[in-house]
Amino acid sequence: MGFFQVISDLMSVEISKAYEPTKVEEKWFSKWISAKAFHADPSSDKEDYGIVIPPPNVTGVLTLGHVLNNSIQDILARRARSKGKEVLWLPGTDHAGIATQSKVERHLRETEGKGRRDIGREAFLERAWEWKEKHGGIIIKQLQKLGCSCDWGRERFTMDEEYSLEVQKCFVHFFNSGKIYRGKRMVNWCPSSLTALSDEEVIMKPQKSKLFYMRYEIVGREGEYLEIATTRPETLMGDSAVAVNPKDERYAGLIGERALRPFPEAEIPIIADEHIDPEFGTGVLKVTPAHDKADFEIGIKNDLEIIDVLNADGTLNELAGEEFSGMDRFEARDHVAAKLDDMGLLVRVEDYENNVGFSERADVPVEPRISMQWFLKYPKVEESIAAVSDHNIQFRPERWAKTYSHWMQNIQDWCISRQLWWGHRIPVWYRKDRAEELQSAESLDKETAGDALHVGVNPPQDVENWIQDDDVLDTWFSSWLWPFATMDDPTRQKFYPTADLVTGPDIIFFWVARMIMAGYEFTDDKPFSNVFFTSIIRDKKGRKMSKSLGNSPDPLDLIAKYGADALRFSIMRIAPSGTDVRFIENKNKDEADGNDYPQVEEGRNFANKLWNAARFRQMQGSNDEVKKLPGFEKLSIYDIDILSKLDSLNEELSESYSSYKFQEIANKLYDFFWSEFCDWYLESIKLSLRDDADQERRKIVLTVFDTILSGYLMQLHPYMPHITEELWEKLGFGNDGELLMQRILPKEKILSGYDKNLVQEASNKTSAIHEATTKARHIKAQYNLAANRNVKFLLQTQSNWVQGELEVLKLLCGAGEIVIDNSYEPSPGTPTFLTQIGKMFMPLEGLVDIEAEKTRINKEIQKVEKDLKQTVGKLSNPKFTERAPQEVVQENLDRKDSMKKKLEQLQEMLQNLS
RNA sequence: GCGCGGGUAGCUCAGCGGUAGAGCAACUGGUUUACACCCAGUCGGUCGGCGGUUCGAUCCCGUCCCCGCGCACCA
Numbered sequence: 001m002g003f004f005q006v007i008s009d010l011m012s013v014e015i016s017k018a019y020e021p022t023k024v025e026e027k028w029f030s031k032w033i034s035a036k037a038f039h040a041d042p043s044s045d046k047e048d049y050g051i052v053i054p055p056p057n058v059t060g061v062l063t064l065g066h067v068l069n070n071s072i073q074d075i076l077a078r079r080a081r082s083k084g085k086e087v088l089w090l091p092g093t094d095h096a097g098i099a100t101q102s103k104v105e106r107h108l109r110e111t112e113g114k115g116r117r118d119i120g121r122e123a124f125l126e127r128a129w130e131w132k133e134k135h136g137g138i139i140i141k142q143l144q145k146l147g148c149s150c151d152w153g154r155e156r157f158t159m160d161e162e163y164s165l166e167v168q169k170c171f172v173h174f175f176n177s178g179k180i181y182r183g184k185r186m187v188n189w190c191p192s193s194l195t196a197l198s199d200e201e202v203i204m205k206p207q208k209s210k211l212f213y214m215r216y217e218i219v220g221r222e223g224e225y226l227e228i229a230t231t232r233p234e235t236l237m238g239d240s241a242v243a244v245n246p247k248d249e250r251y252a253g254l255i256g257e258r259a260l261r262p263f264p265e266a267e268i269p270i271i272a273d274e275h276i277d278p279e280f281g282t283g284v285l286k287v288t289p290a291h292d293k294a295d296f297e298i299g300i301k302n303d304l305e306i307i308d309v310l311n312a313d314g315t316l317n318e319l320a321g322e323e324f325s326g327m328d329r330f331e332a333r334d335h336v337a338a339k340l341d342d343m344g345l346l347v348r349v350e351d352y353e354n355n356v357g358f359s360e361r362a363d364v365p366v367e368p369r370i371s372m373q374w375f376l377k378y379p380k381v382e383e384s385i386a387a388v389s390d391h392n393i394q395f396r397p398e399r400w401a402k403t404y405s406h407w408m409q410n411i412q413d414w415c416i417s418r419q420l421w422w423g424h425r426i427p428v429w430y431r432k433d434r435a436e437e438l439q440s441a442e443s444l445d446k447e448t449a450g451d452a453l454h455v456g457v458n459p460p461q462d463v464e465n466w467i468q469d470d471d472v473l474d475t476w477f478s479s480w481l482w483p484f485a486t487m488d489d490p491t492r493q494k495f496y497p498t499a500d501l502v503t504g505p506d507i508i509f510f511w512v513a514r515m516i517m518a519g520y521e522f523t524d525d526k527p528f529s530n531v532f533f534t535s536i537i538r539d540k541k542g543r544k545m546s547k548s549l550g551n552s553p554d555p556l557d558l559i560a561k562y563g564a565d566a567l568r569f570s571i572m573r574i575a576p577s578g579t580d581v582r583f584i585e586n587k588n589k590d591e592a593d594g595n596d597y598p599q600v601e602e603g604r605n606f607a608n609k610l611w612n613a614a615r616f617r618q619m620q621g622s623n624d625e626v627k628k629l630p631g632f633e634k635l636s637i638y639d640i641d642i643l644s645k646l647d648s649l650n651e652e653l654s655e656s657y658s659s660y661k662f663q664e665i666a667n668k669l670y671d672f673f674w675s676e677f678c679d680w681y682l683e684s685i686k687l688s689l690r691d692d693a694d695q696e697r698r699k700i701v702l703t704v705f706d707t708i709l710s711g712y713l714m715q716l717h718p719y720m721p722h723i724t725e726e727l728w729e730k731l732g733f734g735n736d737g738e739l740l741m742q743r744i745l746p747k748e749k750i751l752s753g754y755d756k757n758l759v760q761e762a763s764n765k766t767s768a769i770h771e772a773t774t775k776a777r778h779i780k781a782q783y784n785l786a787a788n789r790n791v792k793f794l795l796q797t798q799s800n801w802v803q804g805e806l807e808v809l810k811l812l813c814g815a816g817e818i819v820i821d822n823s824y825e826p827s828p829g830t831p832t833f834l835t836q837i838g839k840m841f842m843p844l845e846g847l848v849d850i851e852a853e854k855t856r857i858n859k860e861i862q863k864v865e866k867d868l869k870q871t872v873g874k875l876s877n878p879k880f881t882e883r884a885p886q887e888v889v890q891e892n893l894d895r896k897d898s899m900k901k902k903l904e905q906l907q908e909m910l911q912n913l914s
Numbered sequence: 915g916c917g918c919g920g921g922u923a924g925c926u927c928a929g930c931g932g933u934a935g936a937g938c939a940a941c942u943g944g945u946u947u948a949c950a951c952c953c954a955g956u957c958g959g960u961c962g963g964c965g966g967u968u969c970g971a972u973c974c975c976g977u978c979c980c981c982g983c984g985c986a987c988c989a
Contacts, residue, residue, distance in 0.1 A: 018951070204987085211989090230989055243989095280988040292989075355987070399918060403984065406917075410985085505983085540925095542982070562951095573937085574927065579920060580982070581927085584938095598938055599926065605937095605951045616948035667928070667936075675936095682948080690947095781955040787944045814946075814954080867933065874932095880969040888932055888970090895933085 019611035021563025025722040029144060037741055038149045040088035042494040049080035050088045050495030052483050052528075053150060054503045054511070057096035058157060059103060059135040062142035064537045064545060064583060065504065067555045068575055071568040071719075072534060072662060073502045074148050078718035079657060080499075081149075084744045088495045089149060090486055092156035093136065097475040098193050098361045101422040104128045121421050128422045142556060146564050147721045149741070156486040158478045159424070166485035167478045168427045168457040170522070175428075175455045179377045180416075181445035186296045187415050189369035191314030191329075192362035195419040196373050198474060199412060200509050202357040202366050211281065211352035214340050216242060219258040219267050226251070226259055226270070227347060229281025231354055232291070233340065234332040236261065237320040238309040239268055241287040243298060246272035248283050262345055264321050273298050293368050306370065314367060329367075372439065374417035374426060374471065380520035381408060387516060387526055394530045396660050400505055407509050416477045423472030429454040435467045480514035483527035492523075501528040504536060532660055535575045537583050545583070553585055557594060562604040565720035570603030572719060573666040606670060607723050610716075613678055614727045617709060620689055622732070623702040630700055632754050636688075637769075638808070639704045640751070640762035642681040645672065646711050647749045653715060669716050677708060680770060684808050706733070707750060714743055768836035769805055769812070775833050776813035779842055782856060783831065783849075790816035794824050797838030829853050832909050834902055854913050861906045868899040 032038060051073055056066060077089040104127055105116050116124045140155065156163060174180040187196040212233045215225035226242060242259045244251040251270075258267040275294060276285050289299025290308040299306055309320040316324040316332050324332050340346040357366040385408045387393045388401050395401045417426060430438045434452040438444060444453070454460040459468070484496055497519070503512060512531055519527035537545055545552035558567050575581045586596040632640070649672045656665045687693065688701045710733040717724040717740055728740035751759055776793060780786050793815050795802070806818045824841065826832060829850035831842040871892050874880050881889055 017949075019949095204985090228989085232989080275988095277988050285989050288989095294989080354989090397919090403918070406985070508984095536983090538982090582925090584926065601951070602937060605949095608951045609949065612949035612952085614948085619948070663928080671936080678948085679953090686947090777954060778956095781943075784943075786942085786954055787946090789946065811946095870933070874970080877969060883969050884932080891932080 017612075017615070019563075019608045019723065021565060021607065021722065022560070024726045025145070025147065025564050028722045028725045029147060031725075032149065032739070032741065033152070035739055035742075037739055038089070038151050039153070040090075040151045040491070040495065041086060042490040044086040044494070046084060046086035048088070048495050048499075049077070049085040050090070050498035051077060051500050051502070052090045052486060052498055053092060054501075054507075055092045055094040055156075055158065055479060055482060056139050057099055058093035058132055058139075059096070059100050060093075060139050062139055062146075062555050063552055064555055064571070065534075066139075066143070067146060067567060068537060068571050069502055069504065069534050070143055070146060070148050071572060072532065073500075074146070074568075074721070075572070075662065075718040076500055076502070077149050078721060078741060081741060082714060082717070082743065082745045086494070087149075088151055088154075088491065088498075090154050090156065091140070091143070091148070091150035091152060092154075092158075092482075092486060093139065094158040094475060094479050094482075095132075095423060097418055097420050097423040097472065098190075098195065100128065100132070101420050102193060102361070104131045104422070107131065116421065124421055145556065145559055146568065149721070154486070154491075158475070158482075163478070163481075163485055164424055165457060166481055167424045167473065170477075170481060170518075171427055171473065172455055172457055173522075174376055174379070175446060178446050179379060180374060181377075181443060182372065182374050182417075182441075183443040184370060184372050185375070185415075186293050186368050186370050187373050188357065188359075189312070189367045189371065190359040190362050190364065191312065191367055192359060192364045193420075194312050196369075196371060196415050196417060197359060197366065198415050198476075201360045203360050204355045205358050206353055207356045209352050209354050209356070211350045212337055212340075213282065213347040213349070214345050215347055216259040216261065216286075216345075218254065218270075219260055221257075226254065226284050227282040228284045228286050230286055231352065232288075232333070233336040234316070234320075234324075234329055235288045235291045235309060236286060236336065237264060237316075237324070238288045238290050238307040239286045240289060240299065240305040240307055241268050241302065242270045243273045243276050243285045243287050244270065244283060245276040245278045246274065248276070248278040250278075250283065262340065262343055264319075269302075269304075271298075271302050271304075273301070290370055291368055296368070296370065308370065310367060310369070312369075314364075373415050375413040376416050376477075377413050378411050378514075378517055380517045381411060383520045384408060384513065384516045387520070393516065393526050393528065396530060396532045400508060400531075400533050403505075404508055404513055408513060414474075414477075416474045417469075417471040418474055419470070420472050423475060424478055426469040426471050426473060427455060427457060428469040429460055429463070429466035430469070432465050432467055476510050476514060479511060480518040481522070483515055483519060484523050496523065497526050498528045500530045500532060502532045502534060505533040506536065508533070530660075536580045537571075537575075538580050540582060540584055542580075542582060551585075553583075553595065553597070558597060558600055561594060562597070562600045563607060563722075565723050566603030566607050567600055568603070569606060569666060569719050570597075570600045572662050573602065573670065574599050575663060606674070607720060609674060609678060610720075610723060610727070613673075613682060614709065614731060616682070617702075617705055617731060620702055620705075623699055623706065627703065629703060629707060629750070632758055634700055635704070635762075636684075636701075636808075637762040637765045637805070638681055638684040639701070640754075640759055641766035642677060642708055643704065643750050644759050644763055645676050646708055647751055650711070650715065650745075650749070666719060669719060673712060673716075677712070680766075681708070683812055684769075687807055687811055706731070709733075711746075711750065713740060714745055717741060765801060765805070769809055772809060772835035772837050772840065773812040775835050776809075776815065776840065776842075779831050779833055780814070782852075783842070783844065787814075789814045791842060792817040792819070794818075794826075794841040794843060795820050795838050796822050796824060796840075799837060802837050826912065828913050831856070834905055839905070850913055854910065857906055857910050857913070861903065861910065864899055864903050864906065868896065868903060871896045871899065 053073065054069065073089060077087050080087045108114055108116065108119070108127060143150070171180065188199065188202045190197055209231050211229050211231055213227055213229050214233065215227045218224045218226060228242065239261050244255065246255070254270050255272045257270050259270050261268050275298060276283065287295045287298050287304060289296045289304050289306045291310065298304070307319055309316055310329065311317050314329045316327050316329065318325045324335065327335065337346060337349070358364065359366050385405055388395060388404055395404065431452040438452060454466060460466050483498055484492055487496060501512070515527050519525060539545055539551040543551060555567065584597065584599055586598065649668060652668055653665055656668065685701045685705070688697050709731065710728070713724045713728050713733065721741065725740045728734055734740065777786070780788065780791055785791055791814070795818060797820060803820060806820070810818050826841050826843060831844065831853055833840050875892055875896060
């Protein structure tokens with residue numbers, strides 16, 4: 001679109017009365033795409049700015065958390081562009097092993113009534129890929145609706161061919177360096193997903209449980225029993241010992257004896273172990289090495305039998321005895337207790353609250369289970385700890401650094417294998433003739449493997465003689481490579497390490513810490529310089545938003561109702577840095593209109609305000625002749641004031657951006673535009689814009705208006721990209737169809753060439769006019785004349801400049817007339833008030849309510865007296881005058897003087913009334 | 915148990931040593947040639963409790979009470 005086209009549009013296409021976001025937002029997204037405005041050029045000379053998206057689950061849908069997170073990233077990216085940087089915002093998704101696999105499995109069961117094993121691995125993976133193709137694009141489209149300026153051509157997926165290769169390389173690398181090993185260990189087992197989990201995927205939840213007190217007879221001492229307290233009687237069939245503390249005198253004589261496990265009946269040793277707390281329960285522990293981590297260790301130490309009584313799915317097996325075989329673990333709990341009771345071995349049952357580990361994804365209690373798994377010894381731990389504590393990588397808010405360092409210092413080997421099919425298959429092959437032996441080996445690593453094991457990104461040449469490991473890798477074992485495995489060489493050279501990472505604190509261990517370690521291991525560099533942790537969005541009642549609670553509104557509905565810009569802006573305005581936010585949803589009686597979101601209404605209202613200010617500007621017509629601001633003397637005090645406020649805004653925003661204070665930025669943008677620009681400036685220039693106004697002055701005002709509006713649109717753009725772009729075009733601010741998002745912020749201040757003192761003076765005068773306006777409006781309202789625009793004011797003033805501002809003042813306070821009359825003598829009861837420009841009167845011939853005026857003045861006197869007393873009190877304290885800083889003392893002295901003067905005048909006014 | 919964050923107007927949040935702020939809600943007026951998704955005005959707070967430091971504390975320190983989160987964990 002050419003320049004003339006823009007101008008003619010400006011003249012011909014009227015801006016609608018209310019802002020309608022939907023079309024505008026769609027239009028601009030496609031314009032940006034076709035202008036390649038999001039494209040990152042690795043060969044650019046500009047300074048680089050890189051950011052990788054935290055990849056959402058490929059089959060997921062957008063949540064408010066994503067809205068917050070990605071709005072922040074978009075703001076950072078757009079801001080960086082406006083600072084003249086070459087920006088790469090790299091998008092993509094991850095394959096979300098467990099989540100996706102269970103979705104596909106559920107679908108398979110619902111549509112075909114089959115499990116994954118019924119159709120086999122290959123067929124299942126085909127279905128999974130189909131599912132991914134079908135649902136994988138949804139969240140990407142949703143991010144685009146938000147206006148995210150990712151370089152969409154670079155979209156990556158953790159199971160892309162190239163990316164998968166990187167994951168395999170990573171595995172091979174660690175295997176070869178001895179950091180990866182396979183071993184039989186006690187792991188967290190999810191009986192629902194039928195896979196091992198890492199420690200991080202287990203969530204401890206307090207549970208209302210029962211503590212069962214039961215007794216085991218001591219062998220050879222008929223009638224003598226050991227009383228044992230347990231929360232899990234259903235595992236007693238796996239008991240292989242009973243343990244007491246060696247220092248516990250109550251049981252000292254029993255160590256070395258045997259106890260009788262009731263069923264399946266067996267004699268098991270009574271052993272001593274330091275680990276037993278004599279204070280807990282009866283001080284006697286049943287030792288079940290196969291089903292408890294601590295018991296497992298006691299078992300190893302004491303060479304106890306390991307009896308696994310559970311199946312993978314959490315049912316009991318034949319070792320538990322025929323009657324329990326196949327029974328669910330929780331059902332079995334009651335049955336075992338009942339059986340003990342029948343045998344007279346159940347002493348009592350108490351209510352008891354304990355913490356139970358739940359599977360993060362499946363939300364079922366996790367089983368400690370001994371199984372064969374692959375583990376990784378974390379690399380570069382020390383270096384990664386140092387990077388954060390040295391601020392080489394800066395966490396914001398900083399306090400998360402402590403959480404990070406605590407976790408890093410207590411880090412355990414990472415269980416990286418998952419018994420799933422959807423994911424990166426472990427690149428390990430066992431030679432057929434020795435497969436069984438190797439797969440059941442207690443431990444397996446680079447040293448012990450020999451040539452019967454093939455570990456490599458490519459299968460062995462004679463693959464028919466080999467068997468590949470069945471397991472896949474933890475999804476996080478692929479996403480920890482995200483910041484660099486997504487980039488080709490030129491891209492990596494230009495944009496790596498990336499500048500910022502924006503994510504939630506809930507994945508600080510899962511992802512952030514691991515990316516740092518992977519960065520140092522594979523690139524010898526940090527993956528990013530700053531990590532910004534966002535708020536967590538909660539509902540009205542403070543609960544985390546989740547699908548199962550159904551308390552998370554669909555952002556797409558919000559976008560449809562209020563617009564993407566409004567949603568972005570609103571969420572940035574309410575999200576504090578460093579703590580959680582409550583998102584309010586009010587039920588709307590009018591079903592058709594959906595629910596109300598008062599916080600998002602604010603954003604919509606703000607967009608509408610902006611829209612209408614631009615509409616007002618458009619109604620004034622184009623202003624081609626005057627493009628540059630004139631000299632000081634041609635500008636009004638209001639012009640100077642608003643220009644100087646925009647300069648300050650720009651400066652303050654830079655500061656806020658540098659400390660990542662996104663909420664503060666939103667508030668400053670809001671206040672400047674609504675309060676300063678619309679409420680004051682725009683109202684003060686309406687006189688100059690009238691048709692009968694001085695034409696030169698009119699043009700200057702329009703120039704100022706355009707300077708402010710265009711400068712402001714540039715600043716607002718990262719928060720509200722669509723509407724700003726639309727208005728930029730509609731008002732013809734871009735040269736030759738230039739996009740706002742490609743505009744670079746000017747380095748120079750608007751008023752840099754003007755005399756600072758004169759600017760300050762103009763601002764002071766402006767604020768004096770504003771103050772007088774506020775007081776005049778106030779007094780009108782008190783006399784129920786708020787809407788009356790014919791009120792007359794009289795003014796006594798010593799300031800000559802005020803004369804020139806009377807017309808504007810008249811307009812601002814809605815007066816019919818304001819006259820300067822220094823010899824005016826008000827009749828008793830005339831409402832009078834003191835302002836920075838002088839004493840003002842509102843004569844109301846015949847309408848004066850003397851009592852009301854007395855009350856009003858008395859009220860003010862009381863207020864001033866109170867303040868004065870406080871100030872005088874302060875000043876009469878020698879400690880204050882001696883120790884407080886000089887300027888604070890001076891401030892109070894000035895305050896005292898002006899209040900005294902004011903008090904005198906008020907008292908005089910009061911006297912005049914009687 | 916250890917650690918972190920929060921408790922400011924009815925609600926959502928700012929402020930974090932120098933006389934308490936915004937938006938929404940409520941109330942009173944108002945269609946004045948951008949906007950009722952609006953304008954003008956009003957009401958509303960011993961800044962969680964108690965101590966301390968300071969000339970001065972919502973802000974710093976101690977302590978306690980609530981709310982949220984992380985880590986650890988005794989069956």
